Each structure stands twice: as C-alpha cells, then as structure tokens.
Amino acid sequence: xxxxxxxxxxxxxxxxxxxxxxxxxxxxxxxxxxxxxxxxxxxxxxxxxxxxxxxxxxxxxxxxxxxxxxxxxxxxxxxxxxxxxxxxxx
Amino acid sequence: xxxxxxxxxxxxxxxxxxxxxxxxxxxxxxxxxxxxxxxxxxxxxxxxxxxxxxxxxxxxxxxxxxxxxxxxxxxxxxxxxxxxxxxxxxxxxxxxxxxxxxxxxxxxxxxxxxxxxxxxxxxxxxxxxxxxxxxxxxxxxxxxxxxxxxxxxxxxxxxxxxxxxxxxxxxxxxxxxxxxxxxxxxxxxxxxxxxxxxxxxxxxxxxxxxxxxxxxxxxxxxxxxxxxxxxxxxxxxxxxxxxxxxxxxxxxxxxxxxxxxxxxxxxxxxxxxxxxxxxxxxxxxxxxxxxxxxxxxxxxxxxxxxxxxxxxxxxxxxxxxxxxxxxxxxxxxxxxxxxxxxxxxxxxxxxxxxxxxxxxxxxxxxxxxxxxxxxxxxxxxxxxxxxxxxxxxxxxxxxxxxxxxxxxxxxxxxxxxxxxxxxxxxxxxxxxxxxxxxxxxxxxxxxxxxxxxxxxxxxxxxxxxxxxxxxxxxxxxxxxxxxxxx
Numbered sequence: 001x002x003x004x005x006x007x008x009x010x011x012x013x014x015x016x017x018x019x020x021x022x023x024x025x026x027x028x029x030x031x032x033x034x035x036x037x038x039x040x041x042x043x044x045x046x047x048x049x050x051x052x053x054x055x056x057x058x059x060x061x062x063x064x065x066x067x068x069x070x071x072x073x074x075x076x077x078x079x080x081x082x083x084x085x086x087x088x089x090x
Numbered sequence: 091x092x093x094x095x096x097x098x099x100x101x102x103x104x105x106x107x108x109x110x111x112x113x114x115x116x117x118x119x120x121x122x123x124x125x126x127x128x129x130x131x132x133x134x135x136x137x138x139x140x141x142x143x144x145x146x147x148x149x150x151x152x153x154x155x156x157x158x159x160x161x162x163x164x165x166x167x168x169x170x171x172x173x174x175x176x177x178x179x180x181x182x183x184x185x186x187x188x189x190x191x192x193x194x195x196x197x198x199x200x201x202x203x204x205x206x207x208x209x210x211x212x213x214x215x216x217x218x219x220x221x222x223x224x225x226x227x228x229x230x231x232x233x234x235x236x237x238x239x240x241x242x243x244x245x246x247x248x249x250x251x252x253x254x255x256x257x258x259x260x261x262x263x264x265x266x267x268x269x270x271x272x273x274x275x276x277x278x279x280x281x282x283x284x285x286x287x288x289x290x291x292x293x294x295x296x297x298x299x300x301x302x303x304x305x306x307x308x309x310x311x312x313x314x315x316x317x318x319x320x321x322x323x324x325x326x327x328x329x330x331x332x333x334x335x336x337x338x339x340x341x342x343x344x345x346x347x348x349x350x351x352x353x354x355x356x357x358x359x360x361x362x363x364x365x366x367x368x369x370x371x372x373x374x375x376x377x378x379x380x381x382x383x384x385x386x387x388x389x390x391x392x393x394x395x396x397x398x399x400x401x402x403x404x405x406x407x408x409x410x411x412x413x414x415x416x417x418x419x420x421x422x423x424x425x426x427x428x429x430x431x432x433x434x435x436x437x438x439x440x441x442x443x444x445x446x447x448x449x450x451x452x453x454x455x456x457x458x459x460x461x462x463x464x465x466x467x468x469x470x471x472x473x474x475x476x477x478x479x480x481x482x483x484x485x486x487x488x489x490x491x492x493x494x495x496x497x498x499x500x501x502x503x504x505x506x507x508x509x510x511x512x513x514x515x516x517x518x519x520x521x522x523x524x525x526x527x528x529x530x531x532x533x534x535x536x537x538x539x540x541x542x543x544x545x546x547x548x549x550x551x552x553x554x555x556x557x558x559x560x561x562x563x564x565x566x567x568x569x570x571x572x573x574x575x576x
Binding site for chain 1: 188189190191192193325328329394397398400401408412415416417418419420421422425426427428429430431432433434436437440442445446448449450452453456463465466467468469470471472473506507508511
C-alpha cells in the first residue's frame with residue numbers, strides 16, 4: 001500500500017510539488033486504485049510481451065530543420081536562439 | 091429560430107454547395123450564428139470565426155470555378171488536442187494555455203486540403219483524461235439533450251458541437267472511448283478507427299500506443315466520408331499503417347444478410363441496467379431482421395482489460411507528459427532554480443486528474459514495481475489481442491452497448507476515481523485489443539437521453555463499422571437531434 005512517504009518519492013520522480021492535503025488525498029485515491037488493479041491475473045505467455053509495432057527505420061537526414069524562430073516561438077524565455085532556464089544550482 | 095441551412099447533414103450540405111443551392115459563406119455564417127446561440131453549452135474553447143469566413147470565401151471561389159475539393163465549404167470543429175498552426179491549442183490544460191503551434195497536425199491538414207472550414211477548437215477533458223468534459227480551466231460542456239447532463243468525454247466539446255448544430259462534423263481522439271462515449275451520450279455517430287489508420291502527427295500525445303483520431307458526425311455516411319479523407323499512411327508517424335484506404339462510403343446501404351454477429355457473453359451476463367439490456371436486445375433484433383446470424387462468444391480476458399488499460403495509459407501518460415517542464419513551451423512558474431521551476435510549473439499547470447494519472451504511471455514504472463504492474467499489464471494486453479483475433483475468425487462483428495450508463499446529471503457524477511473509470515468498461519477493450527469500433531445512436535434512457543450501440547470490427551476492417559452501422563441507423567427509429575426541431 002502506498003503511504004505518504006512513498007508518495008513523496010513518486011511525486012519527486014514525477015517532478016510534482018504536492019501540498020500535505022494533496023498528498024493525503026492522492027495516497028487514498030492510489031490505494032483504492034491499486035486495490036482494484038491488483039485483481040489482474042498472473043498470466044504467463046510465450047514469447048514474453050514485446051512492442052506491438054515493429055520499429056520503422058528512416059534515413060538519418062534533416063528534413064525540416066533550420067527553423068529556430070518557429071521552435072522558440074512558444075518558449076517562456078530564450079536568449080541568442082536558445083531556451084533559457086533559471087540556474088540549475090540556485 | 092435556428093437557420094434552415096442547419097437542417098442539411100454533411101453529405102446533403104456537400105450536394106447543396108455543389109448545386110449552388112447555397113454558398114459556403116452562407117453555410118458557414120449559419121454555423122457561426124449557431125455557435126453564438128449555443129454558447130451556454132460551452133462546446134468550444136476557441137471559435138475561429140474570422141478564419142472560417144475567409145476560408146468560406148475561398149471555397150466559394152473554388153465552387154464557382156470548378157476546382158472544388160471533396161469537402162469544399164464544409165464547416166467542421168476540431169478537438170483542442172490537434173495542433174493547428176497559429177491557432178491556440180490547449181489540450182484542455184492550463185499548462186498549454188498559451189500554446190500556439192508552429193505546425194499543423196496531419197489529420198487537420200488533410201481536412202483543410204480537402205476544402206473543409208475550421209469553425210474552432212472544442213472543449214475536452216484535460217489531455218483526454220476523463221469521460222465527462224468537466225474541465226477545471228475551460229469549464230463544463232453541457233449535453234444538447236439536457237444542458238444539466240454531461241456531454242461525455244473526453245471529446246465532449248466535439249460531440250456537443252455536432253449534436254447542437256454548431257458544426258457539421260468534428261474530429262476527436264479516442265484513447266479509451268473518448269470519441270464513442272460522447273457520441274453515444276449526445277446521440278450522434280462516433281467512429282474510432284484502428285490504431286495506425288490515421289496519423290498521430292500533431293495529435294498531442296496522451297498514451298501513444300492507444301491514441302487514435304476519430305470522427306463525430308450526425309450520420310454513418312457522414313462518418314464514412316470524413317474517415318475517407320483523414321486516413322492513410324504518414325511518413326511523419328512511424329506507427330501509421332501502410333494500409334490501402336478503401337472508399338468507406340461504398341458499403342453504406344449494402345446487405346448484411348448471412349453475416350455473423352457476436353455478443354460477448356462475459357458482458358451480457360454481467361448485471362446490466364435493464365434499459366441498456368433492452369437497447370442491446372433491440373439492436374440484436376434489428377440485425378437479425380436484416381438477415382444476420384447472432385451468436386454468443388467468449389472473450390475471457392475482456393473483463394480485466396479495464397485495469398490493464400489504466401495501468402498502461404497512466405504509464406504512457408507519465409512519460410509523455412514529462413515534456414511539460416516550463417522550458418520549451420507552455421506555462422512557466424517563476425522560480426529561483428531549475429528543479430523548483432519544474433515542480434511548481436507542473437503543479438500549477440496540471441489538474442488533479444492529470445496529477446493522479448502521472449503519479450500512478452510513475453509508480454508502476456518505478457524500480458521494483460515495473461514487472462508486477464507494467465509487464466503484467468502488457469502480458470494481459472497480448473491475451474486480449476489474441477482473443478479478439480480468435481473471435482473474429484468466428485464472427486464478422488461484435489455488438490455491445492457503447493456505455494453501461496446514459497449521460498448523467500453533473501451532480502450524479504461518480505466521486506471516486508474507480509467508479510468513474512468503471513464507466514469505460516465497454517470501450518477500452520477495443521483500444522487495448524487493437525481493433526476498431528463505432529457508436530451509433532440506438533434507443534433512449536427513461537429520461538429521454540440518447541444511447542449508443544457499439545459495433546466492433548477486426549483491425550483495418552472499418553468498412554464493417556459503416557456497413558452494419560448503416561443498418562442499425564435505419565432500424566433505430568432514433569429521434570431527430572433536439573436543435574433540428576427548434
């Protein structure tokens with residue numbers, strides 16, 4: 001069962017900040033959901049599950065490049081045709 | 091009074107435009123007026139009237155000079171998770187509240203290349219995660235049959251727009267029933283083609299192994315016409331199929347005599363609402379009268395397709411939605427450092443349902459849980475696929491209700507997630523199983539809300555959806571959409 005400490009770790013992996021009230025509510029929801037999910041039967045199949053679609057290869061060629069303005073048009077912040085972000089160590 | 095031009099369905103409107111009974115501009119204006127008249131339903135997030143009128147003028151020129159294309163002058167709505175160049179595309183999320191794509195999705199580009207006119211972008215559950223179109227940021231979409239009821243979801247805006255006469259047709263996306271269920275709730279036709287039939291290029295990703303575009307229209311023939319135009323392989327989507335696209339309209343009206351129809355007994359034996367059970371039996375009778383042979387069939391793993399779906403969909407969503415980090419596009423929360431910015435941006439930009447699914451997905455993909463959840467779900471998914479493959483050697487289609495319940499009032503919406511997820515039980519196995527399905531209006535609840543019957547066909551056999559759908563449509567005695575009698 002998922003407790004709030006475990007939920008803290010998951011939220012960090014998912015890069016989500018949760019308030020204490022949210023943690024309690026989500027821990028309760030997830031417990032209910034996983035109780036339901038645990039009804040899944042243990043099945044074995046041969047061969048083991050693999051991707052449903054085969055990988056499709058294509059030539060490693062630029063087809064629609066050189067459009068930095070379009071790519072940056074929605075960026076919250078950009079400088080010198082690059083995305084800019086707050087300091088990593090701050 | 092509504093405009094008389096709204097009486098034409100898509101196929102009839104095309105004929106009217108070609109015969110010059112009315113112009114594309116007149117038709118588009120009638121639809122823009124109806125969008126205003128039905129604003130209270132909140133079907134649209136972003137109407138695009140200026141573009142629509144400019145496109146309609148160009149269509150009129152083409153209709154006049156003999157260069158009209160297959161959908162020339164037809165006003166359509168588009169779910170707000172299809173990228174539309176230079177037009178706000180939110181996917182129903184705060185995190186994309188200011189996102190204006192620099193490119194166009196393949197599905198919508200095909201519609202514009204065919205001459206269709208964009209009326210606007212429609213409301214939806216955030217990223218497609220839900221089945222009520224009760225959107226925390228953009229509001230609820232009401233059902234045209236009863237505005238106090240849900241239009242269904244997640245393509246609820248697209249379904250409501252067609253059902254209230256605010257679009258001649260629309261495109262939606264269906265990851266677990268998001269075209270078929272709102273179509274059923276709103277009394278229209280919803281088609282979810284096979285995974286790979288339509289390109290996903292520019293369709294904002296939710297669960298990439300399950301997402302697929304679909305159509306919402308007033309009639310089965312209209313759905314066939316639209317699917318003809320949005321199908322086909324796309325080099326930009328490696329999962330789009332290299333399959334020939336037949337003319338789906340050609341089978342509408344052809345006989346189904348001697349064809350075999352399966353009823354999944356696992357669902358039939360479950361406790362069903364008596365109204366839904368009667369609708370199902372009436373549908374069987376309709377196909378029997380058309381000369382079909384009805385048999386009960388068994389799909390033992392179909393009942394566990396629902397938890398499989400929620401495991402896979404959450405796992406894929408947690409991965410797909412990792413891109414919303416405040417760096418490249420969308421919302422950015424002010425913050426002194428990068429990690430804090432990520433967490434604040436995502437916490438402010440996602441609603442609770444999206445956070446819940448990201449948390450589930452992150453959990454099932456995390457070390458120590460991957461095999462007992464994700465691998466297990468993939469294993470059962472494979473068994474569901476094999477069961478569909480086996481059953482379709484015995485029958486041509488499967489027939490089920492689309493939803494175990496009719497559209498419900500907002501205050502009767504399930505409060506806990508498991509009960510809410512349970513309402514998708516009849517639609518998600520199709521996505522898990524890699525087959526195709528359509529919902530056709532058939533019957534009404536005791537409160538007069540529309541019900542839908544679901545036709546399920548093997549992968550890339552969408553023709554059967556239209557062939558059998560046409561028979562059910564003719565046999566349904568379904569009442570006209572409410573706006574048609576206003």
